Each structure stands twice: as structure tokens, then as C-alpha cells.
Amino acid sequence: MSNGSDARELAALRWQSRTDEERNQESFDLFVARFCQWYADALASECWFAAVAAVEETLVGCMYLRCVDTVPVPGVTWRAWGYVTHAFVIEGRRNSGIGQQLLALLIKRGQILGLKELQVWPSRSAVSLYVRAGFQSPEAQRSAMAPDEASYVLPLAGSQL
DSSP states (O other), rough: OSSTTHHHHHHHHHHHHHHHHHHHTTHHHHHHHHHHHHHHHHHHHHHHEEEEEEEEEEEEEEEEEEEEEOOOTTTSOOOOOEEEEEEEEEEGGGGHHHHHHHHHHHHHHHHHHHSSSSEEOOOOHHHHHHHHHOOOOHHHHHSSOOGGGGOOOOOTTTOOO
């Protein structure tokens, strides 16, 4: 797990994972500075965790977990779920089990934290990674419920992912 000392390397991985169009919006140096500030704040919040993979002391992959508190429930002092996001492994190291290892670390962290569940919005190419780890679509989870209880999404105009 990352302890913050690798913030610049994590920023570089995040930069590498983005499109040319996105990278053309700001210089690498400005992005790294902005990312490093965000990451310091994220770690200080104790709501964010990053699993990292290194080969010969160089980061080759990362995956993040964000803990999200739920609205209070009578009789339950604390309840939260986890959002798994930004899974990235550099091109030459993909399909070698690194993603599985990163995900296993975050699943373990979620269990230690007592999270109710983990959620992910994977790319099409990554769905199998999460399914192999036991993730289910909301529709599969709700298969015993009435068919009108499917999940729905409202894309908001102008939002950037």
C-alpha cells in the first residue's frame, strides 16, 4: 500500500493512463503538483487508500479505494462502502496478475475497515478481473427482487470522468 512517498510516481501513472486530449489541457509539471496536493489531502482524510505494484523499485501499477460513509441508520453507529477506482498497469506489465494482486490488497483493506461492500465502474476490458474476484452487477445481485428494481444512472452534462 502507498504511504504517500510515491505521490510523484502515482501522478506519473495517472498522467500516463489519460488520453492525449486530456494531457494537452495542462502541463505535466502542473498536473504533478496538483496531484501531489490532492494525494496528500486524500491520505490525510483517511478515506483514500492506494494499492501499488513495483518492479525493481519502480511503480508499474496502482488501484485506489475511496471509503464513503452512508447516511446514518438507527441502531448502526457507522456504515460505509468502498469505491474502487483508477486501476492502471503499464502496458508491458498487463495480463501478468498485477491487477489481481492490487485488487486483492484493496479487498483486504475493505474487510479490515469493515466496509459494507465495494463498488466499481470498470471499463469493458476490465470486467472479467472484477467478476473473477467476486464482484456482481447490481442486476445480478437483485435477481431475486422484482424486475423493476434495476439500477439507473443519470449522466450529467459536462461531467468529466
